[in-house]
Amino acid sequence: MNEAIEKIREFNRIYLPSMNLLGDHYLGSEYSATEARVFFEIYQNEGCNAAHIVQKVYVDKGYLSRIINKHERLGHIKRKHSTDDSRSYNIFLTDEGRSLAEDLIRKSNEDIGKIISGLSVDEKNRLVDAMDTVLKLIEKGSKSE
Amino acid sequence: MNEAIEKIREFNRIYLPSMNLLGDHYLGSEYSATEARVFFEIYQNEGCNAAHIVQKVYVDKGYLSRIINKHERLGHIKRKHSTDDSRSYNIFLTDEGRSLAEDLIRKSNEDIGKIISGLSVDEKNRLVDAMDTVLKLIEKGSKSE
DNA sequence: TTATAATAGTTGCCAAAATCAACTAAATGG
């Protein structure tokens, strides 16, 4: 029980830095961490509106409004007035935005690939299995709570 | 290979939010994430100096100077002039600082405890084992690179 | 030795990131 908590603390302490998940800039992009999370939320959820992003990314709506403006100004997203709620609009990636997202994902994949490049096939399989186990158990725990 | 990368991406996407590892404030404390990292670096390394923290926490030394002042103003740390380098000083926690650190750790343990409270003993053991496996393999990968 | 470079930390200035409250306009629900 305590052993589990200690292990999780150790895990969090070591895992994040080795994955480079601490910096404020997402990969080499010009986007801050929050801007990137907004961007990828749109990527994973094209057509969503600002209110959706607010609760998904947990960001202030005023701040989000400016982030969305910036993304649009940069030509990475576009808006369409919502047909059934004229206060609102739906957000989509432009072709440039989609290609940027793919670039970022590709770069992230390369970074991850480097980290695990020294592992054998068997070790990679064990890594995938272990991560699967962690995810399932954590998700089960989070839900039951 | 690609499977492993995809799994790691999925892991990062799901694990971090469920562990509340994304916000900028460390737990409920008044400290920002960076301030907290500085604080815990001192906790784990009493007697260290500012230069040590700079490279360990990867923070600008000017900014760090202000963070240290704030910690001291709040009465959580104290400095002692270094005997062998008079430009430098060694940093220690005060009793209040140590007790704050322990409070924060206790609170973090409670949060983690809640997440895994729904798991059986066997599941907790499997979680610990799986995290161990992930850590060892990720560390091995990072080092070999 | 001296003079030169490097290091520890502070300070001032500034830009980016984020919060907060007030606001407009539209939708919703008695």
Add this chain to the structure above:
DNA sequence: CCATTTAGTTGATTTTGGCAACTATTATAA
């Protein structure tokens, strides 16, 4: 309808962080 809620914007402000110049000390090397 009218009151309330909701979507999004805007302005003011604070917090966070980066950068460069500076002082004081230590290390290096001719």
